Amino acid sequence: xxxxxxxxxxxxxxxxxxxxxxxxxxxxxxxxxxxxxxxxxxxxxxxxxxxxxxxxxxxxxxxxxxxxxxxxxxxxxxxxxxxxxxxxxxxxxxxxxxxxxxxxxxxxxxxxxxxxx
Amino acid sequence: xxxxxxxxxxxxxxxxxxxxxxxxxxxxxxxxxxxxxxxxxxxxxxxxxxxxxxxxxxxxxxxxxxxxxxxxxxxxxxxxxxxxxxxxxxxxxxxxxxxxxxxxxxxxxxx
Numbered sequence: 001x002x003x004x005x006x007x008x009x010x011x012x013x014x015x016x017x018x019x020x021x022x023x024x025x026x027x028x029x030x031x032x033x034x035x036x037x038x039x040x041x042x043x044x045x046x047x048x049x050x051x052x053x054x055x056x057x058x059x060x061x062x063x064x065x066x067x068x069x070x071x072x073x074x075x076x077x078x079x080x081x082x083x084x085x086x087x088x089x090x091x092x093x094x095x096x097x098x099x100x101x102x103x104x105x106x107x108x109x110x111x112x113x114x115x116x117x
Numbered sequence: 118x119x120x121x122x123x124x125x126x127x128x129x130x131x132x133x134x135x136x137x138x139x140x141x142x143x144x145x146x147x148x149x150x151x152x153x154x155x156x157x158x159x160x161x162x163x164x165x166x167x168x169x170x171x172x173x174x175x176x177x178x179x180x181x182x183x184x185x186x187x188x189x190x191x192x193x194x195x196x197x198x199x200x201x202x203x204x205x206x207x208x209x210x211x212x213x214x215x216x217x218x219x220x221x222x223x224x225x226x227x228x
Binding site for chain 2: 004040041048090096109
């Protein structure tokens with residue numbers, strides 16, 4: 001298994017659908033992240049979980065709902081999305097620690113390419 | 118808030134050297150990271166600078182000047198497989214390790 005696995009790789013959904021994105025990490029990390037990547041824009045941090053507790057919710061609309069049942073799994077539940085939500089959704093993990101004690105790189109999955117019709 | 122600037126596109130010849138610059142504005146700065154992302158792939162970590170100076174890892178080097186809020190990624194002996202997007206990212210305080218990314222520089226290596 002690769003370090004961070006995301007499913008599905010591609011998802012097409014209508015605006016009234018409900019779907020979930022799944023992320024699993026096999027690196028023993030204690031922090032997990034959702035990022036949104038749109039064309040010509042920086043990676044946007046959406047949510048952060050550290051030790052299974054949500055520590056960041058970056059003003060994300062409520063139509064996106066994260067869930068972190070344990071340190072290895074992260075979900076992003078989607079409902080009543082808009083076409084502008086079409087993007088690549090990237091999951092990442094790291095060993096969360098005080099940056100003064102050294103860097104802990106983010107390890108990304110390959111992402112879910114979401115298209116909202 | 119945090120902001121980073123880097124060129125949107127760079128083209129370089131195979132075998133040459135290319136430098137991708139990054140300037141940033143941030144509070145609570147810890148360090149500057151670089152990530153590589155091939156089309157359709159995941160961003161992968163390349164380097165991290167917490168202190169001023171040059172860090173070398175094989176063909177790639179990264180530089181940081183904290184006083185100038187500036188860094189760069191240097192790629193030597195360019196290969197076709199180096200064609201990818203390169204993102205600078207600041208690691209800054211926020212109660213946990215917080216990382217904010219730039220918009221990325223798309224590098225095209227030509228024969």
